[in-house]
């Protein structure tokens with residue numbers, strides 16, 4: 057079927073998005089779905105990874121009649137080089153985000169942080185203990201300054217491996233040392249990778265792919281991990297919080313301001329400023345009841361996790377939110393922001409405001425965020441949005457009614473506390489439940505939406521099936537928001553869908569069966585949770601032994617490639633709903649899908665359909681359980697009273 061004839065319900069899963077796609081058609085506004093259709097059949101050279109434009113003798117593309125580029129590079133070299141460059145893109149994105157937070161922490165520690173401060177001293181002391189930074193008789197500012205300098209060293213280290221690697225189980229650290237993938241400083245890894253993929257440098261696909269895993273570890277155990285850690289210190293460690301999700305969170309009688317992107321610094325201030333009496337009075341004077349702040353993509357996740365600010369939608373809904381006609385301002389920072397937003401906004405009264413000097417878009421108003429006067433910057437942005445309220449055209453407004461309640465905020469600290477209680481916070485109950493088979497295993501479901509597949513559909517299918525089969529689900533990013541829109545992130549509704557033994561565990565310890573752990577940069581929290589499980593004992597001594605699988609169902613960004621790589625390099629199998637652009641090299645495919653198993657104890661599995669993905673995930677979990685010898689424990693557990701009488705127990 058030609059794509060142009062696809063109905064909204066073939067492209068997206070939730071009713072609210074369907075309604076707004078139909079409205080876009082009515083309003084004559086183009087969306088990513090139209091542009092996807094306009095692209096036609098996508099280039100096979102690109103999708104198989106055999107197109108090279110790393111020098112100006114090219115571009116070259118590999119085909120049967122031209123098996124080498126002009127320089128002589130073959131498909132293996134070209135595919136591996138392209139793959140490594142994708143990993144660098146992802147690592148750089150997460151790590152630059154982390155760098156901004158680290159520099160802010162340094163400024164706060166030096167007394168130059170403006171309206172920012174150390175919001176969570178416990179998180180600071182936890183981090184200090186992890187890195188053996190002295191704390192006795194020292195001020196928080198002094199500790200924070202040492203920590204900031206240590207973090208800066210994680211970017212700049214030229215000869216020493218990342219210090220954060222030492223937070224992994226010892227056995228995993230040994231695997232990295234043995235395979236030569238322990239990363240040096242984050243910046244060095246990115247620069248070295250770009251050097252090695254320059255024309256005429258590294259041509260050995262294996263050497264290039266090992267560097268891809270090394271660079272990914274600089275993200276997962278470096279940049280991403282630092283971003284979550286420093287974010288918690290500055291803005292607070294997330295704890296369970298109730299909120300709502302989907303386009304129905306927009307309000308007819310309030311000034312709607314949406315924050316979109318990834319970095320929490322400005323959105324934190326907007327979350328505070330929107331309830332400021334001065335701002336509320338200003339909105340009321342403009343005829344509105346107040347300001348309604350909502351989020352999109354991972355900036356949404358950041359302020360959801362810490363403030364319970366509602367989520368307007370995930371990646372594919374960024375244009376749709378504007379098309380409701382009810383958004384006065386969309387404030388964007390970095391990553392996953394479609395450059396089309398100003399064109400969409402031009403059909404309505406919405407102003408797109410970019411705030412980061414490194415991320416400008418033609419047609420958006422660029423208002424550089426003033427770090428030194430963050431709160432007053434946030435207030436003036438909100439007043440600017442309020443000024444647009446009078447320009448809202450009621451004839452163009454159609455806010456879908458759909459929204460679902462959710463619970464988010466599951467940092468590792470929060471999970472530990474919920475499992476063990478305040479005085480004996482511990483992962484022990486979770487480990488015991490896994491050993492006894494009441495929880496079969498854990499699945500981390502991450503990533504984006506992609507117009508190549510019906511939005512949210514794969515994610516929602518797998519989540520439903522896995523919890524029914526007693527698998528605990530950890531989510532981040534837009535995948536978590538997909539589940540939120542179905543109402544699955546509430547203990548109440550999710551418990552009706554969980555398998556009997558998972559439900560029993562969840563009821564006993566008071567956790568839902570699907571834990572929203574944050575934004576895509578927070579995937580490091582999933583590794584942190586996995587490490588806690590290993591250290592708690594009883595499930596082996598390495599991450600690769602855990603009955604845990606990663607799944608990226610509808611991913612689209614380079615960050616997702618990097619995340620998938622650091623999961624595998626950490627010993628966690630990863631199922632991909634959409635394949636990498638590597639099919640043009642059998643050797644690269646074999647390396648990623650098989651050889652990694654020998655190197656890291658984990659590999660990638662391409663499973664394009666959600667049903668088979670569930671089976672694959674269960675198979676991988678059960679294999680790990682078998683190897684741990686814990687499936688025997690389940691057999692004992694399943695004996696009922698009748699069985700017991702029969703065997704005279």
Ligand code: SF4
Nearest residue numbers: 108111114116125127
């Ligand atoms: Fe072609 Fe080689 Fe240049 Fe790539 S590096 S564009 S394969 S000549």
Ligand code: MSK
Nearest residue numbers: 354392503504533534
């Ligand atoms: S925002 S990277 S679309 S998860 Fe983190 Fe969503 Fe993917 Fe962006």
